[in-house]
Amino acid sequence: MSDVIGLIIPFFGLILLGVIAARTAKLPDDALGWINVFIIYFALPALFFQLLSKTPVDQLTEWSYISGTVLATFLVFSIMFVGSLLLQKGLAESTIKGLAAAYGNIGYMGPGIAILAFGQGAAVPVALIFCFENLMHFTIAPLMMALAGKSDESPFILAGQIVKKIVLHPFIVATAFGVTAAVLRLEIPGPLDRLLVTLSQAAAPCALFAMGVTLVSRPLKRLPSTIVQISILKLAVHPVLCYLILSWIGDFSPVWAFTAVLLAALPTATNVFVIGQQYGVWVERASASILITTVLSVVTVTVILYAIKNGTLPPDLFPNR
Numbered sequence: 001m002s003d004v005i006g007l008i009i010p011f012f013g014l015i016l017l018g019v020i021a022a023r024t025a026k027l028p029d030d031a032l033g034w035i036n037v038f039i040i041y042f043a044l045p046a047l048f049f050q051l052l053s054k055t056p057v058d059q060l061t062e063w064s065y066i067s068g069t070v071l072a073t074f075l076v077f078s079i080m081f082v083g084s085l086l087l088q089k090g091l092a093e094s095t096i097k098g099l100a101a102a103y104g105n106i107g108y109m110g111p112g113i114a115i116l117a118f119g120q121g122a123a124v125p126v127a128l129i130f131c132f133e134n135l136m137h138f139t140i141a142p143l144m145m146a147l148a149g150k151s152d153e154s155p156f157i158l159a160g161q162i163v164k165k166i167v168l169h170p171f172i173v174a175t176a177f178g179v180t181a182a183v184l185r186l187e188i189p190g191p192l193d194r195l196l197v198t199l200s201q202a203a204a205p206c207a208l209f210a211m212g213v214t215l216v217s218r219p220l221k222r223l224p225s226t227i228v229q230i231s232i233l234k235l236a237v238h239p240v241l242c243y244l245i246l247s248w249i250g251d252f253s254p255v256w257a258f259t260a261v262l263l264a265a266l267p268t269a270t271n272v273f274v275i276g277q278q279y280g281v282w283v284e285r286a287s288a289s290i291l292i293t294t295v296l297s298v299v300t301v302t303v304i305l306y307a308i309k310n311g312t313l314p315p316d317l318f319p320n321r
Contacts, residue, residue, distance in 0.1 A: 004306045011113050011297050014205055018212020028219045032210060039108070039207050045174030046199035047111055048130075051123035052178030053188065059124055060179050062256075066132050068249045069260045072242035073133055076233050077102035077140070083229070091148035096282040097140065097226060099275065100289040101233040102139050104266040106213050108132050112204030117305060118255045123237055124261040127175050138165045141275050150279045176319070203271065212290070214270055216292055224285035227292055234293050235300040239265040247317035254315035258308050265304050267293035 021270035052060070085091070104110075108127060114122035139162055146158050153161065166172060181188070188196065224230065240262040246257050268290045276286040307313040 001300065004302060004309050006112075007117050007305060008298070008302050011116060014112075014208035015212040018214075019216050020212075021209070022213040022216035032213050035206060039203065039210060043199050045170045045201035045205055046196045047203040048127045048171055048174040049178040049181070049192075050196045050200045051120060052127055052175060053181035054180075055124050055182050055184055058180075060128070060252065062128065062252075063250050065125070065252055065260070066128055066243045066245070067258060069129050069242060069264070070132050070136055071150050071244050072238065072264060073102050073104075074136065075241055076238045079237070080226075080233055081232065081321050083228070086187065092145055092150050092279060092281045095144040095148070095261070096272065096276045096286055097224075097230065098292075099137065099272045100139065100224075100286055101230045102238065103133075103272050104234065104263060105211070105236070105269040105271045105294075106133065106266060107269065107271075108207040110263050112208055113301070114259045114267075115204070117262065117308075118259055121253075121255040122144050125256045126263065128173075129260060129263055131175050134169065135166055137171075137271070138162060141253070145279050145281075146208050150163050150281065168261070176237040177222065195242075211270070211272050211294075215294060218252045218273060218287040219289050219292065220291055223288050223307070224282075227289060229320060230289050231293055231296055234268055235265060235296055239304060243313075244317065248255070248319065250316055252315070257315045258313075260310075261313075262301070262304060265297070265301055267297040 077098040080101035081094050084094035084097045089097070106126070110126050111123065114126050142158055142162055142165075146155075148151065166204060180186075239261045243257075243261045246260055247254060268286075270290055273283065273286045273290055276283045304313070
């Protein structure tokens with residue numbers, strides 16, 4: 001248990017430091033802008049590129065792995081989305097609820113905790129999961145909002161916006177360049193490589209600290225009536241589904257399997273609040289969902305890591321099928 005605590009304390013400790021800093025410094029909300037620019041456009045892209053560019057090409061085309069993880073996320077989204085629709089909550093609100101239950105904080109929290117827990121080998125599955133799950137979320141959100149009448153754009157403009165958001169996302173651009181470098185076996189010049197290493201090392205600490213600050217800037221005002229369902233789906237059902245699906249597909253390395261389960265167990269992504277704010281739907285309750293699931297994830301992530309580290313959770317539930 002001590003090794004798990006050793007992983008959890010620095011990880012959630014950085015979030016806590018961000019909370020403390022935001023509470024004591026009393027800076028305006030927009031003061032976080034430049035550190036977010038650094039994280040999103042420089043540090044995390046450098047991390048993805050640095051690790052992917054040095055990865056054997058055959059590891060970058062694990063389509064069964066990608067399909068399994070995306071399917072688990074889509075099923076969780078569908079459960080919350082359909083359940084909300086059955087209660088006649090409307091298409092737009094049901095979409096944000098579905099995202100709150102399925103869209104994990106795999107951008108800010110994912111790389112840091114996975115690499116800390118499982119080593120550099122976790123970087124490739126993190127990048128693959130991030131790219132393809134975000135492709136799904138970036139498609140679902142504007143499409144469903146258009147169907148709900150929350151967008152005035154024509155179908156062609158909407159499609160263009162979706163493609164642009166996917167293609168130009170800094171993490172996805174960095175992943176594409178990293179894969180290209182791996183395929184071409186490019187050697188990065190020494191000074192540039194050292195710059196990328198320095199940026200990569202700053203990615204996780206800065207992202208987690210910024211997340212703590214962000215949580216304080218969005219105080220708990222309106223608790224959603226479905227917070228119990230969202231928390232259970234996001235923190236328990238999602239990782240369990242992911243584990244079962246990948247075990248059923250089978251034949252993945254322990255690091256890849258456990259990385260997927262760990263990322264599925266992460267709390268609701270801050271992007272859910274951004275999407276809700278963009279369309280004026282479920283904004284305060286989306287913020288509350290992020291805060292509550294993040295606090296609860298201290299317990300659930302610790303339990304999952306403990307089960308992995310002490311061998312209670314095997315990498316494949318059906319090894320002899």
